[in-house]
Amino acid sequence: MRAAGRAAGRAMAAARRRRGRGGRARTGALVLVPLLAWAAAAQGQPAGAPAAAASAPDNRRSGLSYMGPALQAMQRDDGQNPGLLAVQDGAQLWRTPAGAAAKACADCHGDAARTMRGVAARYPAWDTAGGRALDLAGRVNACRVRHQQAPAWPVEQAELLALSAYLGLQSRGLPLAPPDDARLAPLRAQGQALWQQRLGQLNLACMHCHDQRAGRRLGGALIPQGHATGYPSYRLEWQGLGSLQRRLRGCVSGVRAEPWPADAPEWLALEAWLAQRAAGMPVETPAVRP
């Protein structure tokens, strides 16, 4: 706890420097005091429960419901949703020939509105040809490499986000449907274990905020349950579209842990677990979040 206290002191000083002048603007630094109190209280508590059993009432809520009416409208209204700028790009990329093979996605997959309906809702999924699990962006990259003979994109590449958003939109409103595939079980179990594992100088697990304290406040911000139903999401903090990995990375560095490298299996494990945890909730891509 002493090490955490010193680290919190340094983090608070850093937060003050970053936030600059202004009384209320230091909410970020004040956050860490309640975080430490929670961390202390959370010691020795039992591990968080997995996704609600079939007979129990479904208390799951999307992050959408935690936002005020103006931000909810920003997501729901296609005339307002800034994520649709990227979706527009994705629609064009879908039709654009790429790579040494000079093939467009549409050349194999036709009209995405028809052929890609429900696809994003089923990811992460097992890729038989590659012998491993893939998330949707990984699937797009696998197609690029195998069929278009084009290089794989880095995870936050604008084109990859645009295509992922475009594909996600084709599943918007459909329930998340993680495949009933035994080959994904070890990955999901690893993800669940990571969800419950204390990380970083603040020594907190994801579950401490998002399972045990959802609906309460961290600083001035409401803590959502953390269901990954709308990625890639337009996040106001980023003033742009970003991937689920980027959001998870933000939390990992937020508890003062070293984020895993971009290609680390931990991210996919967490995604697979989150998809199972949110199974049945409607896809919201592209979501808008604070």
Add this chain to the structure above:
Amino acid sequence: MSRPPSPRQAGLRRRRVLGAAAAAGLGLRLQAVQAVSAVPSLAEIERQWARGRPVTEGRVTLEVPPLVENGNTVPVRVRVDCTMTGTDRVLELALFNEKNPQREVLQLAFGPACPRAQADARIRLATSQQLVALARLADGSQWSHHVDVVVTLAACIET
């Protein structure tokens, strides 16, 4: 007096002279600093906008969420209660803030093809502060609406 000043008297006189010089110098420096970093206050920029004519609180409404989830993007709506016919139309609508690096936010002019003096925008707020919407109508009247906004920040600092 014929006697030379005592060391104490000399010291006092020196201090007075130096003090006066310092004050003069300080005065000059202060003026220079003010000229360089002159971001007007909200009250000053309202005065400038008003061009010496009265401004009454009313008829213009600035809708802002009272509690803002993220100051990077704050949806706002500004509207003026008028018919947009004859002289009962809005010539210009201005939005100013209190604590951002710069006071101006948005300035709107409505043309003949606009039937309603209403606009939505998304603005940035650096911190909790006051906003003001100012409207100038064709009949010469000027109206305002002042609103206080509380801005919260994302809890976790991203690297």
Add this chain to the structure above:
Amino acid sequence: MADTPTRVRTLIHGTDALKRGVPAELRVTLAHPMENGLRHDGWGNVVPRNLATRFECRLDDALVIAADLYPAIATNPYLAFWVRADGPGTLHFEWWGDNGFHHRESRAVAPA
């Protein structure tokens, strides 16, 4: 991947649903970073100012709305405003900004 030309992206909503003589709301979004010139990158360098500074909408030659945009306007500037079309015409949407930024789009309108 073939080089994607730097295309200006916009979202323009509401031009299809116009009815003759009935006020209607248009919603426009411009993809633009609205960099205010006060931020620093990870190396401590100032990210240079790059703002969209003005927007105009006209119905044929008549001004609908003109907006002067300042650094306090959020990234991907969004504006919703009202228009009334009494007959067929063309709506013009035009933006100007730093570094010679200029973009213009038009939509034909045929109000029912």
